[in-house]
Amino acid sequence: FESGEELIGVNIFLDSSAIGTTSNSYGFYSLTLSKESYVLNFSFLGYSDCKIKVSLTNDTLINIKLKRSQLILNEVTISDKKIKAIESxxxxxxxxxxxxxxxxxxxxxxxxxxxxxxxxxxxxxxxxxxxxxxxxxxxxxxxxxxxxxxxxxxxxxxxxxxxxxxxxxxxxxxxxxxxxxxxxxxxxxxxxMKEGNRNKTSIYGGFSILSARLTATCPLIKEKSSVLIALRKSAFDLFIKPSETINIVPSFYDLNFKMNYKINDNNHLYLSTYHGTDFIKTFETFNNKWNNTTLTFRWNHIINKKAFLNTTILYSKYDNTFTLNNSSENVKPYIWETGVEDINAKLDYSWYINPKNTIKLGVNSIMHNYKPGQSNMLDNNNSKMLALESGAYVSNEIELFSNFYAEYGVRFSMFQNIGYAEWYSYDDSYNPVKLNIENGGIWNTYKQIEPRVIININKEKTNSYRLAYTRASQFVQVISNNSYSYTALETWMPSSKNIKPLISDNFLLGYFWDIEKAMFSTTAYYRIINNQIDYIDHAVLTDNPYNEGEIRSGKANAYGIEFNLSKKIGKTKGSVSYAYSRVMYTINGVTAKDTYRAPYDIPHDIKVQIVHEFSEKFKISTFWTFSSGRPATFPIGYHTGYPLTGLASMGWKPQIPIYDERNSGQFPNYHRLDLALIFDPPVKKNIKHSFTFSVYNLYAKRNPMGYEFNDRIDNKVAVFHFFRIIPNFSYSFKFN
CATH class of the missing domain: 2.170.130.10 (TonB-dependent receptor, plug domain)
Incomplete structure (x- = not known):
């Protein structure tokens, strides 16, 4: 690799037989061969193939540096599927x-x-x-x-x-x-993330209508150590400030940093971090700020020619603050805060017994610190919660016999609520009946065994089949009144005495037809998700210490079939896919019918992408999508409620909506066409440029984003749309 970085997924195979493997996520590979001479082939998309002759008399370490190809390459196709059976x-x-x-x-x-x-x-x-x-x-x-x-x-x-x-x-x-x-x-x-260039200094970046970005990387010790730093910043907030005419001005930035040091051929250290911040500010009313921070320290150790150990320490933090200002100087602003903080330690061990058999095992432990939503207006806030999540796994990737491959294993997961906490017990009608105070130690435990089996069967050189059954569990869920996208007032709620973990049983059957020029696949699946949550009508999920009483749980059943056809080579490439799927909730106490559509039950979905290369410099890309309208719950009437504080003097009596059955309505069908023109001029003086001109929603389809039912203006319905048509421009450069 010209930058000195390890390549992931390089194909390594023998000229004389079908024996082969791929490099792992850290560039490591292992082949067990008898003592004789071989020709090893190394291939990777976008790089020139490499062949070397080796004569084996004992264990041998072979590190290969691949060079970037000067040609625009088509996808590398290996006629024998043995190398990619499990990785696919x-x-x-x-x-x-x-x-x-x-x-x-x-x-x-x-x-x-x-x-x-x-x-x-x-x-x-x-x-x-x-x-x-x-x-x-x-x-x-x-x-x-x-x-x-x-x-x-x-x-x-x-x-x-x-x-x-x-x-x-x-x-x-x-x-x-x-x-x-x-x-x-x-x-x-x-x-x-990229590791950084260990051989030379590189600077690259670009800008678009939305943001500007700049990345720099250089060696600290040539061929042994490097550093990378990148910054991305929104652009429009640099020139526009909130005012009476422009009420909302959003801004964001990202910072990425990574260092690595190659101690020797068997030991490699990595340190990387990410930090991102969003700040949404209005002229007078509210501010919303959220941050993501991650930190990764990793030690890769090659124990011997067949064994690889990865030791990792991870840190992750998310916090979100919503501030609602008051025009009166005597009234303090409303502040609501939520967040999650994790510290994770993990060990992953891989034993490459031979090219047909690999065993992997590992353990990890995560300390979670949840802040489920707290405001400065309440004395009785939702309690912070600590939890310990632990896991251990073992798996085996094996070729049982010719053209029959399996990856099977089991994971043990355990989630424990620990430390000080306050939580409520509820009766059968979900009324709070008792405040429970935990003063420390382990006060709740969930355990789960998760078997996973994936079987790949290759028939001839072009046909393959896949069967899979897996079980997975999840011990945290987002609590939000908005089912469709991020909102300022949402929080991550851990499993507890009142909220059980999600458990999903997944069944999958697939068929794949792959030739040099094209590929066709079809996949059918069925899922049973236990302990799926939903909310009652008019649920109060923020500023409510009893919000667990607003939640109901049950089962989700999902099934579907997907078809994909793609053309892989030639000046015109592309793909078309169709998916039919359904997902239904069966949850008591939410609506009149216990079984109803999930908020993201979208039965029909079509996607078409075409890319045509006029030359090495110029190409055109199009994308078209169509999908069924998503479910929605619309009001069928209103009743008069109590006046809100501060509005009684205006004589306004708010109208409380009476909802139809949950998700019984539907948005219109969604579709749009996008177009992009990409121009890549020749590299000059070690500088590479790229220009992209694109149009989002080319035929200006008005796809509704949401509806507002205005009870103050004759119950009229307001429809919100995104911009009908969006022209875009972006520029990228790279300098070595």
Missing amino acids: NYKTISIDKIKQLPSVFGEHDIIKAIQIESGVKNIGEGSSGLYIRGGNRDQNYVLIDEAPVYNISHLYGFVSVFNPDIVKDVKFYNTVFPSNFGGRISSVIDTK
Whole structure:
């Protein structure tokens, strides 16, 4: 690698046989061969292939440096599927593909790229939420260098926290994931930051309508150590301030930092951190500020030629402050705060017995500190809660016989509420009957065994089948009155005496047809999610010490089938996908019918992407999507309520809505077309430029974002839309 960074997922295979492997997340690989001569092949997308001859007489360490190809390469295809049988259980999200997608405000975004994957539902503009195969948006484990990020949104969802310039690798596990991952039930988005250039100084960055970004990396000790630092900052708040005519001005920034030091061939140290802040300010009324911070310290140790150990210390913090100002100088502002803070220690061990058999095992322990929502106006706030989450796993990746591969394992998860806490007991009608005070120690425990089995069967060279059953558990959920996207008043609520953990049983069957030019796949799934929560009508979830009494729990059933067809080579490439899916809640006490549509039950979903290369310099990209309208609960009438404080003198009596059955209404069908023109001029004087001109929602479809039922103006309905059509421009550069 010209920068000195390790490459993830390099294919290593023999000329003379089908034996092969891939490099892991840290560039390590292991092959067990007899004592003779071989020709080893190394291939990786975007790099020139490398062949070397080796004569083995004993254990041998072989490190290879691949050079970037000067040509625009098509995807590397290996005729024998043995190398990729197990690894194909995840999808690698290509950074180059992300940069080809038309984007909102010109921002290339990892989460928006994942939203176009089959099986991932998007509820409309202005959301970074991921609704994956019947799962809610809080059921996805989003990681930066293995540290979790609790709020992945900037600007309430228009862009995510990932700066594309510093992302090295993105693995997307859709519903089915291996035993080393725990804590979420629907997906894992495993993002690795670049390590920095260990050979030379590089500066790269760019700007769009929305933000400007700059990244610098250089060696500290050539070929042994490097540092990377990156800053991204919103642009419009530098020129616009809140006023009577422009009421809301949002701003954000991201800071990424990473160092690494190669002690020797067997030991490597990494230190990385991320910090991001959003600040939404209005002219007079309110402010909303939220922060994400992560810290990762990792030691990679090669024990011997077959064994690899990863030791990691992780820190993650999320906090959110909402401030509501009062025009009167004698009244103090209302301040509401929520957050989560984690400290995590983990060990992961891999034993490469031979190219056909790998055993992995590990342990981890997380100390959680939850602040479920506290305001300065209440003496009786929701209690802070401490919890200890522990896990242990073992798994085996094995070729049982020719063309039959299995990854099976088991994970043990345990969640314990500990320390001082206050919580309420409720009767059968959910009325609080007793305040319980815990003075320390372990006062509640949940344990879960999570078996996971994934089987891949390759038939001939082009056909393969996948069967999987996995169980996963989750011990924290988002509590919010808004089911569709991030809001200022939402909080992460841990499992407790009153809220049981989510438990998901996942069944999957897939078929894959893969040739050099094209690929077709179809996947069917069925999920049973126990202890799914929902809320009663008019639920008060903030500033309410009894908010657990507003929550009901039951079961979610999700099923669906997905079809994907893609063309992989040639000047015109593209993909088309269709997914049919349903997700239904069965929860008592929410609506008249115990079984009803989930708020993200979107049965039909079509996505089409086409990229045409006119030359190495110029290409055009289009994306079209169609989906069924999402469910909604609309009022069917109003009744007069009590006047709110401060409004009684105006003679206004508020009208309280009477709702129809839960999610019995529906938004209109959603569709839009995006277009991007990408120009990459030749590299001159070690500077690479890239220009992107794009249009979001080309035919100006008015897709509703939401409705407001105004009881003060003849009960009229107001419809809110995103901008009808958005032209965008972005520029990127890289200087070596």
